[in-house]
Every structure is written in structure tokens, then in C-alpha cells.
């Protein structure tokens with residue numbers, strides 16, 4: 001579905017990645033795990049056209065494109081909510097931005113009401129971002145991402161500001177998106193247990209310049225519990241690999 005070939009990006013003298021390849025098959029849930037500052041968000045920015053890559057090819061369903069642009073829904077680390085719009089208005093922005101009829105808008109509002117219910121925002125649609133907590137803003141940003149209704153969803157640490165229970169609920173929501181709506185998901189997380197619960201494939205990336213260190217394909221069927229013995233072993237391997245890379249850098 002999406003193929004990235006030889007992607008390169010530098011900021012001044014700092015090479016963030018070069019010759020970076022990635023392949024996302026349709027309907028798969030891929031999770032990128034790697035140390036802070038190694039270039040994961042920059043990769044997403046290059047894919048979506050926020051940042052221009054220096055080199056490389058992005059191929060979408062067999063066609064070379066400059067960037068994904070509106071082909072993908074992208075949730076960035078910052079919630080990017082517009083402060084002068086309510087949570088409902090923020091979430092409906094993707095629908096406002098495309099040609100629509102009154103019926104489309106009615107349907108969109110119904111869909112949003114279901115998503116709000118699922119993520120615990122029912123009753124907060126008329127609130128402004130400054131009136132709710134950071135976790136609620138993040139949930140609203142996730143709702144807005146879902147309202148884009150794209151086959152490919154890029155999520156940059158979407159659940160990082162949430163409490164454990166809400167986090168688990170939203171993990172289930174993400175799994176539902178993949179299973180029921182056939183979405184292809186590429187997600188960044190620092191939480192290895194979260195990666196193990198969600199991923200069809202975990203891509204472990206190493207420090208700048210970012211390279212792929214190892215790939216893991218958890219076999220257990222979903223929904224999963226990260227306490228499964230297979231996961232404990234994989235978690236230990238991922239942690240040990242990250243530690244080795246850190247020690248290499250520190251000399």
C-alpha cells in the first residue's frame with residue numbers, strides 16, 4: 001500500500017536519516033519504537049509533506065507521489081486544536097473542509113457522537129480546548145483524526161497523555177479501527193507494552209541517523225494481554241537492544 005524507498009532528511013549538518021526504507025502492507029498495524037529524538041516524527045512529517053525530504057521515493061498504491069498529503073490522516077504529538085473552536089467544531093473540521101451536503105453533516109455529527117461516546121467526551125462537545133484537561137484534548141485530536149476517514153492513519157504518540165484505563169479503552173478503539181474499518185495504521189509509541197498489544201509488526205529504530213535495528217511480529221491473536229509469556233521475552237529483547245544502542249552512543 002505504502003512504500004518508502006531511500007528517504008533522506010538532514011537539518012543543517014544533522015543527518016536525521018538516509019536511505020530509509022519502509023513498507024506498509026494494507027490493513028496492517030505497524031508500530032515504530034525508538035529512542036527520543038531519533039527522527040520518528042520527522043519521518044512522519046516527511047511522509048505527510050509537512051517537511052520536505054532531501055531524497056527518496058514515496059510510492060502509494062503503486063504510484064510515486066511527492067507526499068501523502070490528504071491521503072493519510074495524521075495525528076501529531078501536539079493536539080493542534082484550534083482554541084477558538086469547541087471540541088465538536090474542532091473534530092468536525094475534516095468534514096467542513098470537504099464538499100458536503102446538510103445530510104453529510106448530519107451523518108458526520110452522528111458518527112462523531114459515537115466516537116465521543118467511545119472516548120469519553122460525551123457532554124464536552126460545547127467546551128473549548130482551554131476548558132478541558134490535556135488528556136481530553138488529546139482524545140479530541142484523536143476523534144478529529146478519525147473524522148478524516150482515510151485508509152491510512154499516522155499516529156504520533158496518540159495515547160501518551162492518558163490515564164491507564166482510558167489508554168486501554170483507546171487501544172481497543174484503535175484495534176477496532178483496524179479490524180472493522182480495515183484501516184492501515186502506522187503509530188509511534190515509547191510504550192513497549194502498548195506496541196506489543198497493538199502491533200502486527202513492531203519496527204525498532206535506532207538513534208540518529210535513524211536506521212531499522214530489528215523487526216518483531218507478535219504472533220498472538222488480538223485482543224492481547226501484554227502479560228503473555230511471549231511478550232515478556234520480546235519486551236526484554238527490545239529493552240536490551242535499546243540499551244545497547246544507547247551505550248554505543250555514550251561510548
Ligand SMILES: Nc1ncnc2c1ncn2[C@@H]1O[C@H](COP(=O)(O)OP(=O)(O)OP(=O)(O)O)[C@@H](O)[C@H]1O
Pocket residue numbers: 011016034035036037038039040041042043
Ligand atoms: N524543524 C527542525 N529543524 C531542525 N531540527 C529539527 C527540526 N525538527 C526536528 N529536528 C531535530 O531532528 C531530530 C529528530 O527529531 P524528531 O522529533 O523527529 O525525533 P523523535 O524520534 O520523534 O523524538 P521523540 O520520540 O522525542 O518525539 C531532533 O534532534 C530534533 O531536534
